[in-house]
Amino acid sequence: MLARKPAANSASSPPSWTMPKITCYKLKAAFTSLEDWDVGGMKGHFIEVVLWENNEGFDVHVNSQSHQSFNMTWEQFSALKKIIKELDK
Numbered sequence: 001m002l003a004r005k006p007a008a009n010s011a012s013s014p015p016s017w018t019m020p021k022i023t024c025y026k027l028k029a030a031f032t033s034l035e036d037w038d039v040g041g042m043k044g045h046f047i048e049v050v051l052w053e054n055n056e057g058f059d060v061h062v063n064s065q066s067h068q069s070f071n072m073t074w075e076q077f078s079a080l081k082k083i084i085k086e087l088d089k
Contacts, residue, residue: 025053034064 029050034041041064048061057073072080 027051027053034062038064040064 027050029048031046031048033043034045034047035043037047038045045064046062050059050061052058052071057071057076059069059071062068
């Protein structure tokens with residue numbers, strides 16, 4: 001959304017706009033095709049993990065039969081790994 005500058009004293013002048021500050025940064029990401037990992041994996045199926053800029057978690061993007069996205073903090077990921085280990089007993 002563009003930020004509006006304070007109106008000039010003249011009632012006939014149109015409102016002017018200023019561009020909000022934009023911050024650019026590089027993200028660390030990993031990507032792999034699912035063709036060789038998943039029994040149902042086909043060409044174009046993939047998984048990608050992108051670390052958050054603040055290093056508190058990550059985003060996961062999976063494209064297989066449909067596109068799925070979710071995010072987790074590192075604490076949530078630790079809990080998920082423990083739950084999976086319990087199921088694997």
